[in-house]
Amino acid sequence: MRVLMTVFANSSHLFNMVPLAWALTTAGHEVRIASQPDNAQAISDCGLTAVPVGNDLNIMELARSTPREEMANGGALTLNETRPEKLTWDYVHDTFAQHTQLYDYMADRAMTDELVEHARQWQPDLVIWDALTYAGPIAAEAVGVPHVRMLFGLDHWGRMRGIFHQLAAEQSPEDRHDPVADWLGAKGAPYGVAFDETLSTGRATLAVAPPWMGFPTELPTISMRHIPFNGPAVVPDWLRKPAHRPRICLTLGLTLREIADENVSLGDFVRAVADIDAEVVATFSEEQLAEIGELPDNVRPVDFVPLHALLPTCSALVHHGGGGTRTNAVMHGVPQLIVPNWLWDERDIAQRLAERGAALVTEVPDLTPERLREQLRRLLSDPSFQAAADEIQKEYAALPSPNATVAELERVAERDRTP
Template sequence: MRVLFTPLPASSHFFNLVPLAWALRAAGHEVRVAICPNMVSMVTGAGLTAVPVGDELDLISLAARNKLVLGNGVAFDEGRRPELFDELLSINSGRDMDAVEQLHLVDDRSLDDLMGFAEKWQPDLVVWDAMVCSGPVVAQALGVRHVRMLVALDVSGWLRSGFLEYLESKPPEQRVDPLGAWLGAKLSKFGATFDEEIVTGQATIDPVSSWMRLPVDLDYISMRFVPYNGPAVVPEWLREPPTKPRVCVTRGLTKRQQSRVAEQWEGEAQEQAMVETLLRGAAGLDVEVIATLSGGEVREMGELPPNVRVHEYVPLNELLESCSAIIHHGSTTTQETATVNGVPQLILPGTFWDESRRAELLADRGAGLVLDRATFTEDDVRRQLARLLDEPSFAANAALIRGEIEENPSPHDIVARLEKLVAEGKNRRAGKSDGHL
């Protein structure tokens, strides 16, 4: 079968799709990845075939200007409060729709390019990033099967189900669905109509641990998270075992990309100060600290302690095989890579999407600890890191979770499920053409 992937053009989102794309190729299926032109090399560097669509897009700069779409610390424990949806309704129907459209990549240029390619190539399946609605729009218009791919907790599905409940509570004349109307207009251009599958998929591939899953009534396909950090070379120093406990301190690729647009990224100076606090706090112990930072970030910090080694880039999965702990900002890719390596984690969660929620859930399982962004100090870092290293329960619980993950279906294992989904779709269309359905 032919499978078309439509990732969000950010490294963490694309890297999340790569193991499944490889699994499909290894099973003999054709794979194409539709991406904005300036991200083509990221796709080809992963050994996959890219299809440029739309205009060049600086996603990080766009995200820096518009935090709404990425979420801003959703308070899950407070429930889906009506005022949350009042705010979403106001925003999504107002002045910010242009930014929403750009981030969901359903602008007319990219959508036309994607449809033009898909009409000629005729995919059997579209696998779309949960933040890229052009994928399901094209799939719906062509009548092909499509599945959504998560890169974090299903905040989109959680919010959408709550929003629909919220609309039901309103009088009929007040039941306005800006997202449905907006996507419906895009679909009408191709003679198709909107349904909820455009937002939540005909099925949802979930690579995040199922015990973290939000309570949403959808068809989820669990898939083991397989780390991919991009093309990499294992440096010589990493081939030798550490002489002291090794601790990784990282912001992750996305956070570092954000720093490149610091003039647009609100609070970047504060983020830099937090990283320095993490580094100096960790260095207060008798450990080897490996920090993945850019030269510019390091220059801002001045002289660092002698047990801190800074590298522009180290493949995270390979590095964590030798680490006793990791300190990071809570991105899904970083947290899940540490989890599959059984490494205890000290997390300073960011304010986007689900970062705080995932950090808290990991701490509840006894495999990590969480720092308070508003109050943490070097002493807090040193004390919490010492607990992770000295108390055996953290490593034991991290190993337990790693074992659970290894029991989940691999990308290879779910290929058959996707083949069945496509076959069912073809049978349904054949039945309709014969007048039986």
């Protein structure tokens, strides 16, 4: 069959889809990945076929220039809000109204026009769309083929849509305005596509986190083991040699820079690990290295190293809680110290891993050089963290692989095609 995958121009969201694209290809299916032109080279570098649609997105430049409060989940209205007392009708309604504007930017009219045009010309049998790329379901419905929403973490959108519908049922009919229906209805209208809820959540959802990490929903869901892909990579010479003492991966450069101030410098955090009996592999940019100055003897600075090659040699990982990084750690059974970001599900999954005993969690305001050193020593000295990480690793390995998931996607394509 022909499978059209689509994702907005962001490397981490693309890399989330790559192993499944390979699995579909090696099963004999023809796969194309459609994205904005500034993602085409990255797709090709992954050994896959790119279809440039729309205009360059330049999403990272936009992110660097946008204040946090104006970003998705960075302000007062967040899709990852889970406190019941906050989830009122007005809050949930207004959160969707705000986020539809942000998500429309990531898959705008120009991208949708060209994606629909390509789908009509190529006639795919199945569309798989990144969960933030809403040109995907429009194109699928425009040509009458099944479509699957592929998650990149926890399903905060699907969870919040369930809450929205529950709260809407409690409102008077004239007050049940649905900003998502307005948005996707208008987005689909030029192509003859009317709104129904599958435009929002897919005819099926492909979940890439173990069920115990997620939220209960009534959405039709296919579970798949997330195989982390870190992009094209070369294993450095030093990593091909055995480590002679415990190894720690520290990939907190941006967070450390954000919380360093006139009283605590970036160098203070790095020097805090100097007396730990471990090799610390730390990711820093040239600018950060210049600010730090002299490094402790046990710190190895790197600009980039493939985590799937590094983490099997590590006894601990310190990171933001991002999806690719934490999944690499879970897959390789590495205890984690997580300083969670706020972008999507970093705090939720960090807490779940901590509850299972495989991680420690420290919020950004609480991170000090002394706390970093103390928590790293706990991870290295207490064997319960490694035992818990090993148990989660076994559970994770039991989930269906991308190769095993292909058969389920074939059934979706056959069963749900519009006559």
